[in-house]
């Protein structure tokens with residue numbers, strides 16, 4: 001499933017009309033009829049329904065919905081919130097069709113009148129503003145949205161809650177707080193941002209006949225699901241040997257934080273890595289090696305000095321490296337050596353990201369791909385922004401960072417956004433609040449290390465890793481765990497259940 005900005009949706013729409021030959025009127029008919037079908041399946045027809053329409057094509061969808069719901073005997077009233085001359089084009093066409101079959105159209109000019117009209121309704125269908133909204137919401141629409149928000153009715157938004165922008169990065173002025181949103185064709189960026197997703201309520205998409213080709217040409221973001229995983233997940237070769245399944249290196253673990261590297265190493269092995277070596281200080285060895293007996297160990301005298309020739313020689317056979325879990329924030333030469341001297345795919349996580357900050361300009365010198373896996377706080381640190389700024393613009397900030405430093409970015413959160421250096425993005429929205437606990441990020445890092453070694457392309461590799469991690473947590477919470485008790489180690493154990501669903 002693709003995720004779009006408003007501009008991309010308009011391009012896709014234009015492509016469907018100009019190249020696909022489907023008229024705009026037909027797309028609007030499909031949009032309204034599909035939303036109506038959803039409503040018919042979910043809401044009894046003994047309810048009193050008010051459809052509030054604005055000036056644009058979102059309002060046009062509202063007239064189509066009215067026509068279909070009336071056919072199914074819902075008690076429908078349409079309230080037009082704008083002057084007649086504002087309704088043009090396809091919306092005017094569908095308004096005329098509604099008026100051919102019904103006289104239930106009332107022109108409402110202020111919020112006081114609207115409140116009176118809606119007071120005995122059960123459901124309000126919000127077709128006031130769609131993705132064409134721009135700037136601060138103007139009166140009288142402003143007070144009308146506010147009035148609807150205060151009514152104790154079920155609120156169903158068409159395409160997007162009116163007033164909410166489609167794209168990330170904009171401050172929300174005022175928008176309908178929907179209980180349910182039926183999104184036309186493709187979810188918009190704001191459905192995946194912490195501050196704005198709440199306005200949508202529950203949401204689902206309806207298809208209106210636009211081809212996948214139109215999306216492939218104009219959309220740059222996808223929501224990753226099982227279908228994508230199955231299509232891209234590498235098969236385990238029958239004659240595989242441990243060397244052919246990837247040799248991963250995990251570097252990190254101060255004396256006070258040995259758990260992070262254990263989690264990463266165990267997660268990498270559970271995800272299918274052939275060999276995992278943990279490079280850490282000798283003080284950690286007893287605890288780490290007894291917790292992960294399948295790994296091999298490489299001792300570093302400390303976590304700050306340059307790598308020796310002996311280290312570099314030992315790492316020569318490695319296929320991918322992850323650096324940073326539990327490494328602490330003291331000055332260290334290790335990361336700059338990894339960037340300069342080893343041309344291996346390199347994943348930088350946790351404290352490693354603090355080491356990466358002064359080295360960002362040098363990342364371009366690395367001859368193999370670099371992946372950074374910040375949570376929102378770490379992303380704010382890397383970009384000199386505040387956490388609220390990152391939360392408002394997670395898609396744009398990730399893309400700018402990935403393009404500027406030519407790295408892959410995995411911005412971790414409820415919706416994890418994965419960005420390639422060319423700006424292409426994937427959202428992984430598997431997982432639950434059980435993952436909001438120390439150590440789950442280290443598990444993700446281990447899984448990603450293995451995925452990097454086993455896939456040919458990095459973007460699906462990272463998306464598949466996030467899918468495994470989130471889905472493991474989802475299955476565990478569905479079965480015998482809860483969001484409260486879930487531990488990072490459980491997520492590692494849960495992976496086998498996810499793998500079984502992949503073939």
Ligand SMILES: NC(=O)C1=CN([C@@H]2O[C@H](COP(=O)(O)OP(=O)(O)OC[C@H]3O[C@@H](n4cnc5c(N)ncnc54)[C@H](OP(=O)(O)O)[C@@H]3O)[C@@H](O)[C@H]2O)[C@@H](O)CC1
Nearest residue numbers: 013028056057058129130131132133134135136137138159
């Ligand atoms: N393929 C698809 O996706 C399809 C999409 N379709 C539907 O089309 C929708 C997009 O339609 P759209 O472009 O007409 O925009 P939309 O938001 O309805 O109206 C814009 C008007 O709102 C007003 N306005 C704007 N800002 C404002 C403000 N701050 N405060 C107050 N008023 C403001 C402004 O009017 P003005 O008052 O300036 O004349 C502006 O002209 C889309 O969401 C989907 O529902 C389907 O029908 C078919 C296929």
Ligand SMILES: Nc1ncnc2c1ncn2[C@@H]1O[C@H](COP(=O)(O)OP(=O)(O)O)[C@@H](O)[C@H]1O
Nearest residue numbers: 412413414431432433435436438439440441442
């Ligand atoms: N509320 C949530 N819903 C879904 N996933 C979550 C949620 N909170 C955290 N996660 C996931 O859990 C992991 C936490 O990573 P991170 O913050 O680096 O943890 P740590 O550093 O303690 O290991 C990320 O993969 C993130 O996407």
Ligand SMILES: [K+]
Nearest residue numbers: 129158160162
């Ligand atoms: K709307």
